[in-house]
Amino acid sequence: MKKNMGARPLLYPLPLVIIGAANGAKPTWTLVGHVGVMGYSRVIVSLAQDHFINGLIRQKNKLSINSVTEKMLPDADVCGILSGKDDDKSFLFDYTLGDHGLPIITVSPISMECTVESIYNTPGFDNFICTVDSAYAEKECLNSEGEVDFGKAATVLFEFPGYNYISMGKVLGKGKTFAK
């Protein structure tokens, strides 16, 4: 028998990511669990309106998305505790600039550069709807067909409100092969 848990988006676990944006000549990084995919080329990033990074994203209408692995968690955690309003977070990760000029984290197996297409506001949140301009994957995380092997990328997952970091489980098989 199911318990009614109230009006809550129980869609967890979700991939944990670090959102990057240019802060002058430096980057700033914010840890985010509330991200999603829209269609085949768009993503949504849900950020509380009082976060430091929102203003910087709005300035250029650009953000980067960087996957988090287990060994990144100590620094990723800092990105989710400190605000760029008070602390410079640019030193936390080595980064390069992608083809579209956005800071992407070197140790992240997967990164994307995105352009903000629109901002859908919900109470207290800016929900950035973005086009993916470029996606990058570490070559060691590709399979023999040249596609991303998410098991090798070992992206950390996240659940709310428990605030637990979760590792990926095993592959059960391919979609469209289970129908009887």
Ligand SMILES: Cc1cc2nc3c(=O)[nH]c(=O)nc-3n(C[C@H](O)[C@H](O)[C@H](O)COP(=O)(O)O)c2cc1C
């Ligand atoms: C595990 C974890 C997940 C988080 N997910 C989100 C999120 O999805 N959306 C959000 O607005 N803030 C999220 N936060 C909070 C921000 O990362 C945090 O408030 C950060 O300090 C804001 O940084 P900024 O002010 O420099 O942008 C999360 C924090 C943690 C620790």
